[in-house]
Amino acid sequence: MSSMAQQQHVVFVNIASAGHMNPTLPVVAELRRxxxxxxxxxxxxxxxxEAAGAAWKNLEEITHLSEEQKAKYVPEGMPEEEYEFPVSMVAGAAFQLPELLAELKGLSPPPTVIAYDPFLPHPLVxxxxxxxxxxSTLTMPGPGVIERPAHVIAKWESNEVAIRAHKEIKDAYGVDVFxxxxxxxxxxxxxxIVTTIxxxxxxxxxxxxxxxxxxxxFTCVGPLMDAKLKRVSHPNADQQTSNGLPxxxxxxxxxxxxxLVFISLGTVANSHFWDKKFGGQATNNGLHNCTGKEIVQFVFRTAFDALKHEEDLLVVLVVGCQPDVLDGLPGAPPNFIVRETVPQIELLPKCHAFLSHCGANSMHEALGFGVPIVGVPLFGDQVPNSLSVAQAGAGFSFAQPLENLSSASLRSSIRQLVDPSNDNTFRKAAQALSKHMQSAGGIRRAADVILETAWGRQSAVAGA
Incomplete structure (x- = not known):
């Protein structure tokens, strides 16, 4: 170990989400060497x-404001829907900054670089x-996938809660987060760091x-995966372990x-949005008036009907941790294995097709193993992600699922993806993308970028 490496102390700051955390855990393990x-x-x-080898420090979630935070930042009488996520993130950040700074100053050895999720403003401050x-660790294929109309940005930033928190941060620390x-x-x-190619x-x-x-x-490093490491299976799970598979x-x-067909719609629709409408997060795919439960059950019902008579298919379905997820649905067909969670990166290499919401991690993990995808995006970046899969020839995109996802269309797309013949262009396209991902550098490249950034700062200080 070099003397410069011995002097480093990398700090990660993240939100408690599977999609945002899982790619960072292998990088933590690599850095800990x-x-x-x-x-x-x-x-x-x-x-x-701690399983990845890092020391843990508590950072409360800021997607929802506490009563104390509401009293400080929310004008009296403001409806909750006007200050909820993502506006709440700025207020939560302003509230947490003094404690975060105190914790960082108390670390030994002192921190030399901060790696953080760009949803959070306070690590950068x-x-x-x-x-x-x-x-910043961007677990999407780039900032352009979450581009928003100017009027949406203006509405968020002119919200009184955002204004108060923004001013507090600027006055206290001299940093304008916007x-x-x-x-x-x-x-x-x-x-x-961007987890794509x-x-x-x-x-x-x-x-x-x-x-x-x-x-x-922005530096693309490809997917960040290590099947040997413990991962976040679901943000609402009592323990972060996967249900056993036969x-x-x-x-x-x-x-x-x-x-083998794998079906998973991720964790956010099955947690944060379960009984809430997607709203403005899903205006680009027609699901703004849908709750997570409504669209998840629609997809599951369609999959049951589409694949129940396909005797040459074995289907693994991940339903998540909501107790009512299967309420009102027909029983799972005999060719389905149903689990709350599964070890996704252990299962994917065995699969011939993946029906996915096209969250960035799921998309890249599947393509990293050369598995073609049926994309059924639910909100946000999942829509352009699914379209990029289709444009690359590595699968299908049902970008407007309430309009174009049916039993017939799903059955047809799955049949094409699982075709074992050499004429399966979808599989070939997915395998070509897999080769590109394997050469992007992955975990080691991500760790190197973090250390290079820290060393660059130290070298600049030393040479001043």
Missing amino acids: QVAVTYFVAAKMREVV AARVLGLPAV EHGGLMEFYSPQRS DSLFVPPAKGMQQERFGNFP WDVIDEALAASKR
Whole structure:
């Protein structure tokens, strides 16, 4: 270990979400071979953080405001829907900054770089206050996938809750969080790691993104996966472990030339949005008036009907942790294996097709193993993600699922993806993308980017 490496202390700051945390955990494990690592995240994620080798520090979630925070930032009488996520993130950040700074100052050895999720503004503010370099970890294919209309940005930033918190941060620390960023887009001007490959990267879009951070450096490192590490299975799970799978049944089916289909719609619709409408997060795919439960059950019902008579298919369905997820649905067909959670990156290499919401991690993990995808996006970046899969020839996109997803269309798309012949262009396209991902550098490249950023800062200070 070099003397410079011995001096490093990498700090991670993240939100308690499977999609945002899982790609960082293998990087933590890689960094721990060389340097100290401390991870700030909500208490329910302590188990996976410590399993990766980092020291854990508590950071309360800020997607929902506490009563104390409401009293400080929310005008009397303001309806909850006007200050909920993502507006709440700025108020929560302002409230947490003093404690976060105190914790960072108390670390030994002192932190030398902060790696953080760009949904959070306060790690970047803390880095500037402490004179530390920062690396944002973008677990989507680039900022352009969450481009928003100017009027939406203006509405969010003119919200009184956002105004109060924004002013508090600027007055206390001299940092204008909206000067070079926006809600859920607080990227680092030093470096951003992106868990995609160059051919799938979506750069800053014209308008706010180009104006505020169009010149920021983004480095694509490909998917960040390690099947040996404990992962977040579901944010609402009591323990972050996956339900067991009957691997013998799966292997017997594969030995008998059956085709394995995996269905998972991620964790956010099955938690945060379960009984809430997607609203503005899903205006681009017609699901703004749907709750998570409504669309999840629609997809499951369609899959049951589409695949129940396909005797050469074995289907693994992940339903999540909501107790009423299957209420009112017909019983699962006999060719379905139903589980609350599964070890996704252990299962995917055995699969011939993946029906996915096209969250960035799920999309990249599947393509990383050369598995073609049926995309049924639910909100946000999942829509352009699914379209990029289709454009690459690696699957299908049902970008307007209430309009174009049916038993017939789903059955047809699955049949094409699982085709065992050499004429299966979808499989070939997915395998080509897999090769590109394997050469992007992955976990080691991500760790190197973080350390290079820290070393660059130290070298600059030493040479001053």
